[in-house]
Amino acid sequence: MFELQAGLSVQEKLHILADAAKYDVACTSSGVDRKGGKGMLGNARACGICHSFAADGRCISLLKILMTNHCVYDCRYCINRVSNDVPRATFTPEEICELTIEFYKRNYIEGLFLSSGVLKNPTYTMEKMCEALALLRGKYQFNGYIHVKTIPGASDELLAMAGLFADRISVNLELPTEASLKKLAPNKSFQSIINPMAKVSNTIAENRLALGKSAHMERSWGNQYLRGSIFAVGNGGIERDDNDKIVKNHLSDVSENNISNTDKNGIVTSDNSGVLDLSGMKELSMYGSTNHIRQFAPAGQSTQMIIGASGESDYTLLQTTQKLYQSFDLKRVFYSAYIPINEDSALPSLDTAPPLLREHRLYQADWLLRFYGFQADELLSEDKPDFNVQLDPKCDWALRHLDIFPIEVQTASYDMILRVPGIGPRSAKRIMQARRYGSLNYDSLKKMGVVLKRAHYFITCGGHMMFKTPIEENYITRQLTAVNAKENWQVTHTEQYRQMSLFDDFGVS
Amino acid sequence: MRVFTCKNRFEDMMTCIYDAWEYALKHGHGNVKLMREPVIQYSFADEYVHIEADEEKTKKVVRSIIRSISYGAYIYVYYATLYYEDTLDDIYRFLNIGFREGAKVTTMLTEPSVIRMMEYKRKVGNEIHYSREFIRFNSIDNKVYVCHWEPKCDIIYMAATHFADRMPSEHFMIIDDNRKYAVIHPADGEMYLTDLSEEELLRLKQTEQYADEYRNLWSTFFETIGIKQRENAKCQRNMFPIWMRKHAVEFMDGKNEKMK
Incomplete structure (x- = not known):
């Protein structure tokens, strides 16, 4: 050398x-x-x-x-x-x-x-x-x-x-x-x-x-x-x-x-x-x-x-x-x-x-x-060895377990709340703390950091869902795929497109 | 309704809370409002009272928050006073619940004022963390390290405590260019705050142009370490917002700035 x-x-x-x-x-x-x-x-x-x-x-x-x-x-x-x-x-x-x-x-x-x-x-x-x-x-x-x-x-x-x-x-x-x-x-x-x-x-x-x-x-x-x-x-x-x-x-x-x-x-x-x-x-x-x-x-x-x-x-x-x-x-x-x-x-x-x-x-x-x-083993299996390209693993898991959803955020256990797509460790902790003193509603959930565009298919709050949602795998999959599509696009397409500008591209000043 | 107003400083705000509370004991909390100066729009129906800082009253307020509520609640209040918008009335409402309910107030997130206080604490805390990340010191012949920073919230003292622990045996100063004051840390000494005049500020501005070979080395490293095939300016902007890049060496003078 x-x-x-x-x-x-x-x-x-x-x-x-x-x-x-x-x-x-x-x-x-x-x-x-x-x-x-x-x-x-x-x-x-x-x-x-x-x-x-x-x-x-x-x-x-x-x-x-x-x-x-x-x-x-x-x-x-x-x-x-x-x-x-x-x-x-x-x-x-x-x-x-x-x-x-x-x-x-x-x-x-x-x-x-x-x-x-x-x-x-x-x-x-x-x-x-x-x-x-x-x-x-x-x-x-x-x-x-x-x-x-x-x-x-x-x-x-x-x-x-x-x-x-x-x-x-x-x-x-x-x-x-x-x-x-x-x-x-x-x-x-x-x-x-x-x-x-x-x-x-x-x-x-x-x-x-x-x-x-x-x-x-x-x-x-x-x-x-x-x-x-x-x-x-x-x-x-x-x-x-x-x-x-x-x-x-x-x-x-x-x-x-x-x-x-x-x-x-x-x-x-x-x-x-x-x-x-x-x-x-x-x-x-x-x-x-x-x-x-x-x-x-x-x-x-x-x-x-x-x-x-x-x-x-x-x-x-x-x-x-x-x-x-x-x-x-x-x-x-x-x-x-x-x-x-x-x-x-x-x-x-x-x-x-x-x-x-x-x-x-x-x-x-x-x-x-x-x-x-x-x-x-919960996320993948021998029959399904690769992740879904359209959906993140947590949504994917939730859609395969629609039998346990929707869950009631006022009473569900911490580990169940944490499994809802759109709820993370921080918002789950906040939910656990807040519900000891007062009843929650969707507005306060949103303020606590719950991502409702994903979570609302899987939770009830005070006994009712946010919208009238049919608990059907096909329907929710379609909805969530649309939510995820933008994110996926950003990960896969890092090349940049932009509008032309008179000032930057043609030197007009 | 009586509106208590004060300057945008910790002692003033604490005194303001004390005086407003004293008034409210006779007239009810609903008939009190607190505001930071400057007051943009006065209302005909309200009476405005300006409050000056008072050390005794400040101490009393801080002491009773820590004793009757919790140290955690005091951190909520302190961080909210550093926030760049007027948070004074929210602090007052938060303390209202706090003195009634005790230490659990910080977890009562169904109360609007509590969740707002949580939001202020989160924002200020995040900005303190950003300052630990993105502050850059300019070395003046390896003797003094000077940093310019333009945070939204008033956080340079909190940032400086981190650097005082990190570099206890160095002279350094952190300057808030907008609020025109600086935290100065002498080597192996106590930190202090000082207001800066316009001339001082102009002179200190030059430190950012001071020749230093490590600035070039750092830019070289920064440009090399990114992987071309993975380029992702959007992700970069998410993580390191453009408004924070103003004083970062690697982005200075329009370097490495991909606006597309």
Whole structure:
């Protein structure tokens, strides 16, 4: 590996390495609340803070860069694969720190998102990344948010170190089945992705217990009232023994059901994947901002999957997602609509449009899992493996269950209210609070934030519906499709049309 | 009906509430109305009383809200005073219910004044959050960080508390260009507010043109990080409205502005 053009300026490097990092999805700065302190720089808020929005409408929260875009791997879908002829560059740890600190002081960013191509080998790369993080947390006393991507195949010590410096740590699953991973990322193995994921998950749990917290990550407020939620006890989530080691993390289920249809032995062995040893990391405290050792990945871990590069159905993706939440206690699973950048026989052709609507539907479903108490099986099934293009998953579910609607908002339970299309966690909470003191009407529901254009087909308020609505599947489907049509159009048609203007187009002034 | 009017400041408003309440104890709450100045249209039938701020009365009102209703209710009231439209009468009606019903008032969303207060709190709270997101500091030789901002609601102090926690050991100031005052944070010191004269404001305006290499670096990063195939200006405008872009480095001088 050598740089063809030596002496690139920081600006040129930033251009190359941000360009190479832009396909990574997770740019969130959420999940951890941390106060600032004298002499340090930075704090963190659990809600996350976006600092700008790029031309594609995605948030820019972190300085999302690769340490290097040199890579020894040849993943088919990736812009940085070794067989591609692209300009390459590498940041030194000092450059990464300076950029982060200076951007942060100007309030351009919330922290650093550091990923990397594989330089020489995974361990060497990870070592370099940890060096940058140590410098940032130590010399620069940076107390803001750091999200670090781990390199599959790096050693355990480095993984532990990265987790102690970072707030969120993630390993990209990339593809939901072993077969497609083998096909599209020949240098990566499922084992090398699942193993660190399990280790990080165990370590986070153990570290949380040692700090007197519950072993599970915090989930949204409403989940405590949802018996059917994927995070509820006894719903196939993590089961731990007295020492809170994961006894059975349902990985075997994952392998049987979806992830690995072909090779069962592939990942079952990671059942006893163990815990990272943090005790050897005591000397890290000298880098840290305080005397005590930092918490291990306080904002949890996340992962990302590519949509549309291989032939999986939405059902497979959603089930994998649910299993990932349940078995690894992941904070988020991200989806990335595949954008054809490489010409390759194994991939969709270059003129394929990115499946944006499909990605949108998957995110909607992901929210239904995490905030609304739905299970993957309720939304999709073997017979109906893909989402309805016309309708969002929640409307779709409601239309298949017209037998339980309409429900009476004055008396229905929280989990039922939350299942009505047009009512979200906030408006459901407001309804629960308000109805204790007075009777509701449609006007007050509207003011509480209920989207009546969707909700009014499914609720009664004070015993009557808003309009005279026949509870017929065909009728309501037609109505809701019309409501959704505009939204769907906007997601799929991002190209812009506009009226011509004398001033802008013809230079009349 | 007697209309109590006052200036658009927290102390004035609290005093106004105190005096109106005192009057209402004799004449009934229905015969009282509160308004922020300036009063656009006077009515012949009403009597207008101007109220000046009084520290004692302000303290009394704040203390009894926290003690007899709840701290949460006080946050509702405080946020409503920061709102850019006249919220004074709604605050009064809200307190009316609050002193009768106690802490649960904030959840009594079927009451019109309560739901309006919730709406004010939401709007002001959102704008505070926007300011945390979109405020940009201009570095003057890495010594002082200056920020200009034109919020609708009067929120720069609330925004500054966030940055005081974030950068306790830096000198920085946040300037409200419309209301013509600034929050100044000296390194490792206490924040304070100060009014700005026209000349000071003009001089401070120049900070936005101050040469700084990181401004270019940031613009480079911003332009690079978007994915071309996914371009979606409408979504971008939804998330980052144009009126907030005025002081954002990446959009300054018409850069990256896609109006179509």
